[in-house]
Amino acid sequence: MEKKLRVKKKVWMGKKFGMEKKFGMEEKFGMEEKNRSMEKKLRKKKVRKETKSRKKKFWMEKKLRIKKKVWMGKKFGMEKKMKLRKQKKLRRMEKKLGKEKKLRMKNKLGKEKKLRMENKLGKEKKKLRMEK
Numbered sequence: 001m002e003k004k005l006r007v008k009k010k011v012w013m014g015k016k017f018g019m020e021k022k023f024g025m026e027e028k029f030g031m032e033e034k035n036r037s038m039e040k041k042l043r044k045k046k047v048r049k050e051t052k053s054r055k056k057k058f059w060m061e062k063k064l065r066i067k068k069k070v071w072m073g074k075k076f077g078m079e080k081k082m083k084l085r086k087q088k089k090l091r092r093m094e095k096k097l098g099k100e101k102k103l104r105m106k107n108k109l110g111k112e113k114k115l116r117m118e119n120k121l122g123k124e125k126k127k128l129r130m131e132k
Helices: 003-021 026-131
Strands: none
Touching: none
16 A cells, blocks of 8 residues: 555656656756756855855964963963972072081081080190199
8 A cells, every 4th residue: 555655656756847857848947957056056165165264263263262372371371380480499499508507507516516526635635734
């Protein structure tokens, strides 16, 4: 049943479209076909142009965004980096100073120790001299 309907539909569609072409409507149909194909081509061309311009716009915006990011980086990020660099430098300096301070303290203690030892020796020498 369905198959018959399908066949009938095809025949009817043939009568509606294909048969017209066969029975003297060829010129008119041919012109319509040409017009349709031309319209199709024009539409495709227009779409291509639009997509091209859209893509171009997108890339331009992307470039701008990248430039903006770079500029923002220069404006903000780099300052941050510079701050961090300065902080690192300061920390390094503090460490150095701390080490130097420790060294100085060590040296100071060492010198004091030396002096004390010399004083002890000096006192002992004095005692020895006094005993003689």
